[in-house]
Amino acid sequence: MDIFLQQVLNGLTLGGIYSLVALGLTLVYGILHVPNFAHGAFYMVGAFVALKLMTGWEVNYWIAMIGAAGVVAVIGALSERLVFHPLRHHSGLHPMIAAIGLLLFLEAGALALWGADFLRMPTPFSGIVEIAGVTAPVQRLMIIAGAFTLMAVLQLFLTRTVAGSTIVAMAQNRDGASLVGIDANRVAMLTFGISGALAAVAATLYAPINLVYPAMGHLVITKAFVIIILGGMGSVPGAIAGGLIIGFAESFGAYYISTDYKDIISFVLLVVILSLRPQGLFTNGAR
Amino acid sequence: MLEIEHLTKRFGGNTAVNSVSTSIEKGKINAIIGPNGAGKTTFFNLISGVHKPSEGTITFESRDITTLRTDEVARLGIARTFQSTTLFDNASVLDNLIVGHRLRTRSGLIDVIFGSARLKEEERVCREKAREALDFVGLSHLENRVAGDVTQEERKRVAFALALATAPKLLLLDEPAGGLNPDETLGLSELIKKMVKHDLTVCLIEHKMDMIMSLADKILVLNYGEKIAEGTPAEVRANPAVIDAYLGSDHADV
Amino acid sequence: MMKLLEGKLGWGLLLVAGLLFPFMAGNDYHLTVMSTAYIFAIATLGLNLITGYAGQFNLAHAGFMAVGAYTLGILTVDYEVSFWLAFVLAGVVTVLISLPLGWVSLRMRGHYFSIFTLCVGIIIYLVIEKWESLTHGTVGIMGIPAPTAIGPITFDTPVSLYYLVFFFLVLGVWLMRRVVDSLMGRTFMAIRNGDDLAEALGVNLMRNKLMAFSLSVLYAGLAGALYAGFVRFLGPDLAGAEHAFDMTMYMIIGGLGTVLGPLLGALMVPWLTQYLQALQEFRFLIFGPVLIFLVIFVPNGIVGTWVARRARQASDAALKEAKQAKEHTKQSDAAQKE
Numbered sequence: 008m009d010i011f012l013q014q015v016l017n018g019l020t021l022g023g024i025y026s027l028v029a030l031g032l033t034l035v036y037g038i039l040h041v042p043n044f045a046h047g048a049f050y051m052v053g054a055f056v057a058l059k060l061m062t063g064w065e066v067n068y069w070i071a072m073i074g075a076a077g078v079v080a081v082i083g084a085l086s087e088r089l090v091f092h093p094l095r096h097h098s099g100l101h102p103m104i105a106a107i108g109l110l111l112f113l114e115a116g117a118l119a120l121w122g123a124d125f126l127r128m129p130t131p132f133s134g135i136v137e138i139a140g141v142t143a144p145v146q147r148l149m150i151i152a153g154a155f156t157l158m159a160v161l162q163l164f165l166t167r168t169v170a171g172s173t174i175v176a177m178a179q180n181r182d183g184a185s186l187v188g189i190d191a192n193r194v195a196m197l198t199f200g201i202s203g204a205l206a207a208v209a210a211t212l213y214a215p216i217n218l219v220y221p222a223m224g225h226l227v228i229t230k231a232f233v234i235i236i237l238g239g240m241g242s243v244p245g246a247i248a249g250g251l252i253i254g255f256a257e258s259f260g261a262y263y264i265s266t267d268y269k270d271i272i273s274f275v276l277l278v279v280i281l282s283l284r285p286q287g288l289f290t291n292g293a294r
Numbered sequence: 295m296l297e298i299e300h301l302t303k304r305f306g307g308n309t310a311v312n313s314v315s316t317s318i319e320k321g322k323i324n325a326i327i328g329p330n331g332a333g334k335t336t337f338f339n340l341i342s343g344v345h346k347p348s349e350g351t352i353t354f355e356s357r358d359i360t361t362l363r364t365d366e367v368a369r370l371g372i373a374r375t376f377q378s379t380t381l382f383d384n385a386s387v388l389d390n391l392i393v394g395h396r397l398r399t400r401s402g403l404i405d406v407i408f409g410s411a412r413l414k415e416e417e418r419v420c421r422e423k424a425r426e427a428l429d430f431v432g433l434s435h436l437e438n439r440v441a442g443d444v445t446q447e448e449r450k451r452v453a454f455a456l457a458l459a460t461a462p463k464l465l466l467l468d469e470p471a472g473g474l475n476p477d478e479t480l481g482l483s484e485l486i487k488k489m490v491k492h493d494l495t496v497c498l499i500e501h502k503m504d505m506i507m508s509l510a511d512k513i514l515v516l517n518y519g520e521k522i523a524e525g526t527p528a529e530v531r532a533n534p535a536v537i538d539a540y541l542g543s544d545h546a547d548v
Numbered sequence: 549m550m551k552l553l554e555g556k557l558g559w560g561l562l563l564v565a566g567l568l569f570p571f572m573a574g575n576d577y578h579l580t581v582m583s584t585a586y587i588f589a590i591a592t593l594g595l596n597l598i599t600g601y602a603g604q605f606n607l608a609h610a611g612f613m614a615v616g617a618y619t620l621g622i623l624t625v626d627y628e629v630s631f632w633l634a635f636v637l638a639g640v641v642t643v644l645i646s647l648p649l650g651w652v653s654l655r656m657r658g659h660y661f662s663i664f665t666l667c668v669g670i671i672i673y674l675v676i677e678k679w680e681s682l683t684h685g686t687v688g689i690m691g692i693p694a695p696t697a698i699g700p701i702t703f704d705t706p707v708s709l710y711y712l713v714f715f716f717l718v719l720g721v722w723l724m725r726r727v728v729d730s731l732m733g734r735t736f737m738a739i740r741n742g743d744d745l746a747e748a749l750g751v752n753l754m755r756n757k758l759m760a761f762s763l764s765v766l767y768a769g770l771a772g773a774l775y776a777g778f779v780r781f782l783g784p785d786l787a788g789a790e791h792a793f794d795m796t797m798y799m800i801i802g803g804l805g806t807v808l809g810p811l812l813g814a815l816m817v818p819w820l821t822q823y824l825q826a827l828q829e830f831r832f833l834i835f836g837p838v839l840i841f842l843v844i845f846v847p848n849g850i851v852g853t854w855v856a857r858r859a860r861q862a863s864d865a866a867l868k869e870a871k872q873a874k875e876h877t878k879q880s881d882a883a884q885k886e
Contacts, residue, residue, distance in 0.1 A: 104839065108839030114832065271671055274667050364748055401732070
């Protein structure tokens with residue numbers, strides 16, 4: 008029973024992180040119909056910035072997280088302006104290739120600035136708590152709390168604020184939105200900014216129980232893509248549900264099947280589902 | 295030629311085409327009209343195999359084609375144009391058309407590797423058919439022109455030529471006169487009449503009433519996915535349900 | 549002048565240049581750089597077929613190259629299979645592995661296909677890294693034998709290896725040009741232009757996409773096998789993101805949808821990076837933005853833009869001729885009336 012609860016805790020932790028990353032990705036895809044392959048790089052840069060703020064400038068963990076979110080939000084908005092906006096009328100290969108170019112650039116930049124070593128992020132939450140016979144590292148509890156709080160905030164933002172509803176409007180109908188005076192460019196930049204911030208927060212939350220290195224975004228990004236294909240491109244509830252499913256699948260899979268190959272679980276899920284429904288689980292017909 | 299029985303297509307909760315039965319008559323110009331969103335393009339999509347019908351059957355020359363894929367339908371002799379056609383803008387017009395006859399060829403990888411005689415012959419035939427199709431639509435002089443440079447009207451003709459290169463029996467034209475001025479529309483009508491004179495059957499979706507009324511032999515009227523009328527232009531023009539659909543019930547008595 | 553370089557003459561010149569290169573190269577190091585470039589050029593040609601011609605951006609291409617390389621490495625080192633048999637098997641295994649993947653993924657359109665192959669590529673990397681009993685994990689495979697002699701020709705010097713790789717490159721280019729210029733190549737291009745229209749023209753999408761995919765993967769697998777025999781040791785990095793992106797780079801710079809383009813790209817870019825020696829590891833600091841710039845402003849690449857310009861010139865010339873002919877008949881008509 009204890010072990011089961013342990014895995015539940017792990018599942019929630021992983022699920023929270025994956026959901027945050029997938030949320031950023033799905034928002035961008037929903038608006039711009041571009042799979043942002045550089046999203047993993049946003050994630051990675053977020054962790055590095057937070058780390059450097061904490062170690063180099065002696066900043067508190069939470070402040071560092073906010074700082075990282077800010078920096079990556081700016082990077083995201085810039086990416087939209089410089090890379091994706093010029094390509095907005097191209098469909099198919101070109102935006103994808105440009106996203107790859109962006110990814111390469113950011114990873115090379117990280118390599119140049121911070122080196123290839125695997126770094127540790129110190130955390131203020133190194134304690135352990137006993138709940139119902141389960142040993143819960145406080146960091147994991149913080150991850151869960153942080154991730155789900157942020158998701159709730161995001162949902163409120165999208166549904167209760169004017170800025171948020173412009174994003175939702177554009178996701179539903181780009182032309183219609185501009186007809187009622189919504190500035191597509193502003194919304195695009197805002198979306199990318201939010202997407203970057205979400206990735207940075209997720210990375211900072213997760214980094215203390217993992218390592219920080221330039222390629223750290225690779226695995227996370229594949230799972231994020233699996234999640235948005237399963238949960239539906241552009242769907243916020245889909246990203247959250249998908250993230251939790253993958254998170255649980257991986258924790259239970261890692262324990263009960265194999266730790267080495269746990270990363271393949273989400274991929275296998277993707278293969279199975281796309282073999283049965285090549286258009287994804289939830290599609291409104293638009294691609 | 296093409297028999298359609300109780301054709302129905304549902305997308306989730308939305309019934310795009312609702313139990314439509316009709317027939318496309320050989321050697322005639324058939325037209326499908328209806329207000330926007332009436333399900334006309336979905337109807338074409340069902341015939342050409344882009345969607346599978348939820349219910350109903352489609353029979354082409356006594357052969358059931360209801361569940362066939364688009365390329366299988368094309369091989370049986372049903373060609374189709376789209377509202378917008380993507381051409382290789384960087385290649386010549388003729389170059390664009392050569393692949394049109396590909397479906398009638400049989401060369402495979404082995405032929406390609408060994409540069410077989412069959413491949414050479416089939417490429418020659420494809421090129422010839424491309425030239426013929428281009429000539430038929432009156433654009434032979436554009437043979438070497440870069441496809442991106444031709445006018446909108448010429449583009450439409452090239453799209454026709456592409457469909458003709460497949461050596462079809464039935465041509466489905468989706469809004470062929472879209473974006474053309476009255477002179478160009480007239481030219482297109484002449485081209486369609488020419489096709490029928492050369493033993494082709496045509497079925498087109500159009501919004502331009504004067505074109506349809508003067509061109510079509512038989513008209514099918516759809517509204518909200520249902521057939522509301524069918525017949526000759528004169529019959530359809532006088533049909534109160536049709537008038538209602540287009541103009542609103544106030545004018546039904548006119 | 550330019551016209552002379554087109555067609556057979558141009559390719560002939562390239563062939564001669566390749567044959568003469570060892571005599572012009574300063575030292576063995578240059579030979580090695582060029583030979584490695586040739587190997588990746590072969591792989592890039594394959595990538596260009598599925599991406600540049602059939603329009604499906606395959607992000608797992610480097611993974612397939614690694615599969616070919618590792619097949620050869622494992623067979624020759626662990627099972628003492630002879631080199632050339634292992635070489636053939638490398639191609640076979642790579643294609644066999646790719647078939648189910650292709651069958652599943654080619655049904656997906658555009659973005660989904662690329663996302664799927666991105667995952668496949670990363671998974672291949674993971675499997676190579678973790679399946680130590682088969683692949684030696686992160687330690688890698690060492691001591692791969694050089695290609696065994698064929699008759700009197702041995703491959704134990706840089707020069708002989710150079711010519712071996714060059715031979716395969718020439719073979720690869722020859723075959724690719726055949727495919728691309730044929731009806732089959734035109735079919736692939738029609739698919740790239742638009743699935744829907746291609747299907748309406750009677751093209752069996754699945755069969756043709758699988759064909760393009762398998763051919764492209766065959767090129768990758770055999771290039772990988774050559775790489776294994778050339779470099780003589782392997783690590784999981786071969787399946788890593790870097791190589792996939794390098795090849796994408798070559799394609800875009802040279803020009804998607806031409807044969808010469810990716811070839812030139814694969815040959816020129818490594819030399820460029822050689823001169824930027826210090827930047828080798830960080831080359832993407834420059835190449836990343838270059839890629840973005842090209843995709844936005846020069847989407848057809850160098851060769852592609854040149855080809856487009858030639859087509860435009862031919863088109864304008866034809867237009868001019870037609871106009872002149874019209875003028876001529878006008879004049880003669882007018883003359884007749886008088």
